Amino acid sequence: MKRLRFYWNLYRAFLRTSLVREMEFRANFWAKVLFNLLWLGFFLATLKIIYRHTEAIAGWTEPEALVLAATLYFLDALISTLFYFGLSELPTMVRQGTLDFVLVKPVDAQFWLSLRRVNLDQLGSLVVAVLLGVYALFSLGYVPPLVNGLLYCGMVAMGVLIFYSFHFMMMTLSIWLVRVENLWVLSDVFAQIGRFPTDVFDAVLRRIFTYVLPVAFLATIPAKALLGKASSGFLLFATVWALAFFIVGRLFWRFALRSYTSASS
Amino acid sequence: MRQVLPKLVALLRIYMEDSLAYRASAFIWMLTDVVQCLVMPLVWLSAYNGREAIGGYQPGEMVSYYVVMALVSNFIVSHLMWDMAWEIKEGILSQWLLRPVPILWMLFARNISWRLLRMVLFVPVALLAWLYYGQMVKLGAVELGALFWLSVLLGHLVSFLIAFALACLAFWLQEVQSVFSLYYAPMLLLSGWVAPIGLMPDWLQAVAFVMPFRYTTAIPVEVAVGKLSGDALWLGIAGQLLWIGLASVLGAVLWRAGIRQYSGVGM
Numbered sequence: 001m002k003r004l005r006f007y008w009n010l011y012r013a014f015l016r017t018s019l020v021r022e023m024e025f026r027a028n029f030w031a032k033v034l035f036n037l038l039w040l041g042f043f044l045a046t047l048k049i050i051y052r053h054t055e056a057i058a059g060w061t062e063p064e065a066l067v068l069a070a071t072l073y074f075l076d077a078l079i080s081t082l083f084y085f086g087l088s089e090l091p092t093m094v095r096q097g098t099l100d101f102v103l104v105k106p107v108d109a110q111f112w113l114s115l116r117r118v119n120l121d122q123l124g125s126l127v128v129a130v131l132l133g134v135y136a137l138f139s140l141g142y143v144p145p146l147v148n149g150l151l152y153c154g155m156v157a158m159g160v161l162i163f164y165s166f167h168f169m170m171m172t173l174s175i176w177l178v179r180v181e182n183l184w185v186l187s188d189v190f191a192q193i194g195r196f197p198t199d200v201f202d203a204v205l206r207r208i209f210t211y212v213l214p215v216a217f218l219a220t221i222p223a224k225a226l227l228g229k230a231s232s233g234f235l236l237f238a239t240v241w242a243l244a245f246f247i248v249g250r251l252f253w254r255f256a257l258r259s260y261t262s263a264s265s
Numbered sequence: 266m267r268q269v270l271p272k273l274v275a276l277l278r279i280y281m282e283d284s285l286a287y288r289a290s291a292f293i294w295m296l297t298d299v300v301q302c303l304v305m306p307l308v309w310l311s312a313y314n315g316r317e318a319i320g321g322y323q324p325g326e327m328v329s330y331y332v333v334m335a336l337v338s339n340f341i342v343s344h345l346m347w348d349m350a351w352e353i354k355e356g357i358l359s360q361w362l363l364r365p366v367p368i369l370w371m372l373f374a375r376n377i378s379w380r381l382l383r384m385v386l387f388v389p390v391a392l393l394a395w396l397y398y399g400q401m402v403k404l405g406a407v408e409l410g411a412l413f414w415l416s417v418l419l420g421h422l423v424s425f426l427i428a429f430a431l432a433c434l435a436f437w438l439q440e441v442q443s444v445f446s447l448y449y450a451p452m453l454l455l456s457g458w459v460a461p462i463g464l465m466p467d468w469l470q471a472v473a474f475v476m477p478f479r480y481t482t483a484i485p486v487e488v489a490v491g492k493l494s495g496d497a498l499w500l501g502i503a504g505q506l507l508w509i510g511l512a513s514v515l516g517a518v519l520w521r522a523g524i525r526q527y528s529g530v531g532m
Contacts, residue, residue, distance in 0.1 A: 035446065042450045049460045050312055053319045058311035180289045185297045192300050200304075200311040 010107065011115060018118035025121075033124035040073055040128065043195070058199035064227060065197070066136035071226075072195055072219040074129035075159055077122045079167075082160070086117030087167060088184045091174035095181075100262050110253060114168065144226050151235050155222035158238040162217050165245035166190055168253065175256040194218040214241055272366055276374035284378045291379065292386045295339060299387060302335035302458070303394055306401075320464040326490050328401040330461055332394055333489045338458060338482050339383040341420045343428040345376045346445055350435035358527065369429070376425055407489050412498065416485040419505035424481040426512035433516065436523030451476070457483030463492065477512065480505045 022029070047069065051062040060068065090113055093099040102109050137144065144152070167187040174183055194215035198206055210216040217238050224230035284291060306328040313324055322330065349372065352358050361368050395402065431448060435441045453459055455469075456478035462470055473479045484501040487493035493501055 031443065035443070038447065038450050042454060045454060046459050049465055050308065052466065053464060054312040054314060054316070056312070056314060057308055177289065179287070180293070182290050182293050185293045189297050189300050192297070193304060196304060196308050200307040 007107075007111065010111075014116045015118050018120060022120045029121045029124065032121040033128070036077070036122075036125045037128065040069075040132070043069060043073075058197055060197050060199070061140075063136050063140040064223070066139070067133060067226060068197060068219050068223040069195075070129050070133035070136055071156065071223045072191075073132065074126065075156060075163070075218055076191070077125035077129055078156075078160055079163055081119050081122040081126070083114045083117075083164060084167065085119050087114050087164075087171055089113075090171040091178075091181065091183055094174045094260075095178055097262055099260070103257075110168070110250065114164070140227075142227070144228065147232070148226050148228055151230075151232055152222050152226040154235050155217070155225050155238050158235070158242040159218045159222055161242040162214055162238075162245050163187070163191065165242070165249035166213075168249045172249075172253050172256045175260050190215060191218065194220065197223075211241075214245070217241065273370060273374065276366065276371060277378060280375040280378035281382075283375070284382045288382065288386070291382050295383045295386045295390070298339060298342075298383075299335040299390060302331045302338070303390075305460070306331045306398065310401075320461070321492070322461060322464070322490075325401050325406060326492075327461075328398050329407050329490050330486060332391070332398065332402060333407060334458060334482060334486045335394070336384070336387060336391060337417060337420075337485050337489075338456075339387045340380045341417065341424050341482050341485070342456075343376050343380070343421070343424045345372060345425070346428045346432035346435075347442075349429070349432035350441050350445070353432070353435040353523075353527070362524075372429060373425065376428075377421075380421070406491065408491055409489060412502070413485055413488045416488055416502055416505060419502065419509065420481045420485050423477055423505055423508045423512060426509060426516055427477055427481075430512055430516040430519055433519035433523045436519075436527055452478050455479060456481050457486060461487070461492070463487075477508045480508045 044066075047062070047065055050057060051065070055061065057065065090099070093102065102112055105112060167184075170183050170186045174180070177183065190213065193209065193213075198209050198216040198220045201209060206216070221230055221234055221238065225232075225234060309319065309322075309327045310324055313319060317323065319327070352361075361371060364371070431445065434444060438444060455462070455473045455476050457473075462473045462479060462483050465473070473483070480501070484493065484505060487501075488498060
């Protein structure tokens with residue numbers, strides 16, 4: 001319990017320093033929002049081009065695909081806010097040897113590496129994602145029942161945890177692959193596959209993208225849950241998978257540290 | 266000419282070795298470039314819903330379009346502005362200015378080494394795609410004739426020269442990286458990477474027609490899948506030549522003006 005309080009206080013300190021940082025670069029905030037809007041527009045344009053020619057992609061109508069897009073955008077903003085940028089510095093730390101300073105701190109290294117940077121400039125994107133989702137549901141003429149909403153929130157949280165664990169494992173690879181400076185791109189590729197409903201894949205690929213590389217849990221399954229097309233059992237399934245991924249990620253990190261030789265000393 | 270060739274060969278060898286040293290990074294970059302091109306056919310195939318063709322593309326042609334696009338864009342699309350901007354900022358450019366070879370050759374040799382390596386690294390991925398899509402891609406339907414290769418080479422030059430002109434902005438702009446990032450959204454859309462330009466609304470097609478991006482990858486890919494032929498094909502190649510000319514002039518002007526006010530940090 002004392003330990004928990006300690007980490008909570010630590011996280012509050014992270015939040016405080018991140019906020020101070022943010023206040024220093026206020027112009028950046030709007031630049032980020034604009035930039036993210038551009039990419040959202042780019043993706044919506046892609047969807048629009050396809051839906052000019054068809055009424056459904058693997059059973060997804062255009063407003064349903066918008067729910068999917070909003071989910072992915074929301075997930076992306078959440079990931080960028082919570083841990084993405086802090087964690088992505090790990091390979092640089094390995095290369096420069098500054099990881100040593102983290103390892104000697106009296107806190108869990110994974111906690112420190114993952115959560116010390118809260119990117120508040122992504123909050124604007126979170127709002128945009130919610131607005132897009134509301135618009136999509138409105139054009140569907142569908143008000144999801146409360147249960148679906150709750151299922152959805154739970155699944156998005158599991159999606160974040162799955163992406164987190166994947167990204168953490170990719171970053172951990174840098175302990176061996178010191179010279180590969182673009183490992184973060186692998187996590188991007190992972191998320192890119194999840195941009196479209198995984199229903200477009202055939203049975204074999206769909207299984208791979210559900211069980212082995214679980215991109216289906218990032219946006220497709222949460223969006224389906226919100227639309228009432230996925231059974232509630234999926235939440236249990238997503239939770240088990242997310243926890244398994246998290247544990248594997250942690251074990252992998254511990255294992256990798258045994259090979260860490262430190263660049264500086 | 267006798268002077269030129271050995272220098273160029275030497276440059277190519279140096280940069281080939283250099284890029285080979287970073288083959289793991291190159292493989293990862295290649296993956297991010299091609300993954301959408303390999304997923305998009307599946308998205309389209311799930312959108313036919315019994316139609317015979319979409320915008321004149323039969324399912325097999327749609328698959329070929331994206332597979333050829335993945336292959337061709339690995340060679341054509343140049344990203345040299347990121348490195349070059351960094352070298353301008355850090356003053357590394359100074360070393361190059363002292364060497365007895367024009368800087369544009371060095372950039373060209375370095376860029377093309379990367380592009381060739383990316384093509385080679387794409388081969389296993391392409392084989393997998395081919396196995397997967399096997400029956401869909403009717404190999405006979407893909408025309409890889411002389412005009413295709415010509416437009417690939419011209420497309421590479423268009424992309425290379427535009428990236429060079431863009432990189433020159435680093436002489437003036439502090440936050441040039443955000444300009445580069447902004448460049449990618451219209452570039453990916455209007456170069457036909459996202460979807461065949463013929464499937465876009467008319468106004469967007471008109472925009473694509475006057476912008477340079479169509480003349481990088483869209484022309485060769487459309488030639489390969491037989492969607493561009495006759496007069497339209499020659500017009501496309503003329504457009505490529507025109508953009509090579511325009512981008513060269515723009516690049517030369519920006520380079521001359523930039524180098525005059527370049528102070529060489531770290532000298």
